[in-house]
Amino acid sequence: xIVAVDGPAASGKGTIARALAAHYGLPHLDTGLLYRAVAxxxxxxxxxxxxxxxxxxxxxxxxxxxxxPELRTEATGALASRVSxxxxxxxxxxxxxxxxAGQAGGAVLDGxxxxxxxxxxxxxxxxxxxxxxVRADRRAREMEQHGLAAxxxxxxxxxVARDARDMGRDNAPLMQAADADLLDTSDLTIAEAVQKxxxxxxxxxxxxx
Numbered sequence: 001x002i003v004a005v006d007g008p009a010a011s012g013k014g015t016i017a018r019a020l021a022a023h024y025g026l027p028h029l030d031t032g033l034l035y036r037a038v039a040x041x042x043x044x045x046x047x048x049x050x051x052x053x054x055x056x057x058x059x060x061x062x063x064x065x066x067x068x069p070e071l072r073t074e075a076t077g078a079l080a081s082r083v084s085x086x087x088x089x090x091x092x093x094x095x096x097x098x099x100x101a102g103q104a105g106g107a108v109l110d111g112x113x114x115x116x117x118x119x120x121x122x123x124x125x126x127x128x129x130x131x132x133x134v135r136a137d138r139r140a141r142e143m144e145q146h147g148l149a150a151x152x153x154x155x156x157x158x159x160v161a162r163d164a165r166d167m168g169r170d171n172a173p174l175m176q177a178a179d180a181d182l183l184d185t186s187d188l189t190i191a192e193a194v195q196k197x198x199x200x201x202x203x204x205x206x207x208x209x
Contacts, residue, residue: 001026001106003201004115007128008174009077009162010135012185012193016128017110020201024108026116029100031111031118032080034093036071039079049079052086059092074139074158081162084112087171094118112166115177124204125180126197132159134186140205 003020007013014030021028036199041061047054070076083089094117101107101119109118110120115125123157130138136159140150166174181200 001124001205002101003106003108004118004119004122004125004180005108005110005128005197006112006114006174006177006180007110008135008166009159010139011128011130012138012190013110013126013128014200015190016126016183016193016197017108020197021108023194023198024201026106026108027100027103028108029097029110031093031097031109031114032077033066033071033111035080035084035089035094036076037065037068038089038093039076039083040068042083042103043076043079049082050127052088055083055086056088056092056158057161058083059089065195078158078162080129081165085165085169085171090117090171103156112174113172114185115180116175120177122200125177125209126183126200127176128183128185128193128197129181130186132156132185135159 002023003022005013005017017030018028038055038058038061041058042049042055046056047058049055097109097118101109111118115122125150133156136152136155139155140152181204183193183197183200188196
């Protein structure tokens with residue numbers, strides 16, 4: 001069984017995807033980490049994020065980089081949004097994602113173009129979203145838990161700007177697949193969101209039988 005989970009930053013898609021993977025006993029891939037790894041590789045090499053050639057060169061990163069804590073920073077996430085707009089970068093990472101999805105038994109993948117581009121024939125698709133204000137609050141709480149100061153207004157502005165970049169890019173824009181179930185987590189606890197996600201996947205798989 002292949003489950004595709006798409007949605008914007010801080011919508012809860014990663015948490016939900018990990019929970020689905022645990023529930024169904026499937027491997028999980030946060031595809032956003034791949035783009036963050038490209039961004040971090042580019043940054044450390046002194047490359048230009050607006051240069052497709054520089055960005056594509058940065059797709060040749062070691063697997064060990066995927067555990068680097070710097071991948072999780074806001075700065076790396078913002079840079080990842082910029083390099084992911086390059087078609088060459090998306091093409092270079094597409095095969096890696098499809099190979100993960102195609103392993104025996106299936107997998108759960110979360111990202112921004114999983115159900116539309118990477119595995120359009122997934123058995124179940126979710127589009128997870130939440131309001132920019134809720135998403136900013138979540139990010140701020142995460143930062144504060146790590147002892148970091150958080151400017152909520154600045155975060156809202158960055159989230160709105162990032163959504164615009166992700167949804168407006170020419171290559172594989174962020175969008176809800178026509179056959180994806182919408183899951184708005186704005187007013188849901190983590191437990192409630194996970195239970196609703198499981199119910200949606202179960203219903204979708206049952207309809208496919």
